Amino acid sequence: MSKRKSSIITAGLLASALFAASPALMASNSTGKHGGGHHGNQRDMTEMCEDMREGKGRFDQAERQAEMAERQEAMAERLKLTDKQREIWNEMHEENRQKHEKRMKKMQDKMKKRCDNLKK
Template identity: 50%
Template sequence: MKVHTSVMTAGVLMAALFAASPAALAHDHKGMDHHEGKRDKKEMCEDFREGKGKFSKEHREERQKEMQEHRAEMADRLMLTDEQRVIWSEIHDERMEKWQKKMEKRCDDMK
């Protein structure tokens, strides 16, 4: 009798979990703009040109510091040699330069 009750309880529990899973997997976007930064490109470009908001010197320096720490931790986990770390850094610098040029081009097109 106990086995039958346990199997039924497990079945009911599984059914409840499956029924609740769409709600558990759904993300609550209250207060979040899903396309943040894409909605007003003109304002973003103004901030970029004037160095305001997330393009300010202070924000950029703080972000660079965070990213350097993150890259150092990643390099440690990957057990990179000193030579590989130099290459790793150069790759990230190149990506940053490409991003900068892309932003400049995008904002020049917005004029």
């Protein structure tokens, strides 16, 4: 067999071995950002439940709404909207905010149930 053919075959085998090994590495039981094992994220859930009860972190709605309003205002300035366009712009964002609040209410109800079950 020529050197060229053996190099191609070796490269193919190496690539196949790497692809075959990658799922095994991804499925390892390591404790990373999302936890590892069957109950690896239990601690994360308790922290998230505490944050939800206290209204801090990702559950601080006033801070998040202020940031969003600031970004929307900056975008409106960059777009150089007229008064009529800005009125429509604000109506659109208010509708989106109401839809978001509705989804968040459902999510928070589910989260409360999960946190209550976690206590038990």
